Amino acid sequence: MNLTNQLLIATPEMQDERFHRAVILICEHNEHGALGININLPSHVQFDEILESLQIDEANLFDPEQSVYEGGPVNTQCGFILHQSDKPAELEFESSIQVSDSINLTTSKDIIRAIANNQFKRNWLMALGCATWDAGQLEQEVADHSWLITTVQDDLIFNHKTDRWDQALALMGVQAHQLSGDIGHA
Numbered sequence: 001m002n003l004t005n006q007l008l009i010a011t012p013e014m015q016d017e018r019f020h021r022a023v024i025l026i027c028e029h030n031e032h033g034a035l036g037i038n039i040n041l042p043s044h045v046q047f048d049e050i051l052e053s054l055q056i057d058e059a060n061l062f063d064p065e066q067s068v069y070e071g072g073p074v075n076t077q078c079g080f081i082l083h084q085s086d087k088p089a090e091l092e093f094e095s096s097i098q099v100s101d102s103i104n105l106t107t108s109k110d111i112i113r114a115i116a117n118n119q120f121k122r123n124w125l126m127a128l129g130c131a132t133w134d135a136g137q138l139e140q141e142v143a144d145h146s147w148l149i150t151t152v153q154d155d156l157i158f159n160h161k162t163d164r165w166d167q168a169l170a171l172m173g174v175q176a177h178q179l180s181g182d183i184g185h186a
Helices: 047-053 109-116 137-143 154-159 164-171
Strands: 006-010 023-030 033-038 042-046 067-070 074-084 096-098 103-106 124-134 147-151
Touching: 006 164, 023 103, 023 164, 033 067, 033 137, 042 047, 042 124, 047 067, 047 109, 074 109, 074 154, 124 137, 124 154, 137 147, 147 164, 154 164
Parallel strands: 067 124
Antiparallel strands: 006 023, 006 147, 023 033, 033 124, 042 067, 074 103, 074 124, 096 103
16 A cells, blocks of 8 residues: 555544644655645744845745645754645755655755746645654554544645634535544444
8 A cells, every 4th residue: 555645634543643634645656654734833933034044035936925834743943844746746846855746845945946936837835844754653543443544635734724624524525523533344
């Protein structure tokens, strides 16, 4: 089971409080483990603060108060930018991976500079940190009913400013009140 480019939606069975109501885009999943970005937990940090800390001029930035998300509990000092793209990851920015045909994940400063200078015209979402799993760990959490899995819709990632947990459940035809702590236990 490869979960790259799938959304994980935390269930009531999720034991880790850091992932309460999490909606995580899995960006990479292989025999070594998985890496994902939580797209449902707004940070108290604003994008203009990131620019200031990196000493990048924001004079041309269209929306300096762009939200930043807490992408996960690992590498919280690193910025991860999910963005729409029509190019292979290796052709676009210095440090990118291709998540899908239309989404890349970039961690290099060059994309932040392009955004700040209003040279990047596609949709993007910035997160501080990521979520990671060792080999077999994510598969076990799915088996333990900690996560629901659904396909990605770019609109959910880039255009929803409300709680994405409810929106992701709706994509599956599920409403929050239909979930039970006894999911899968007959």
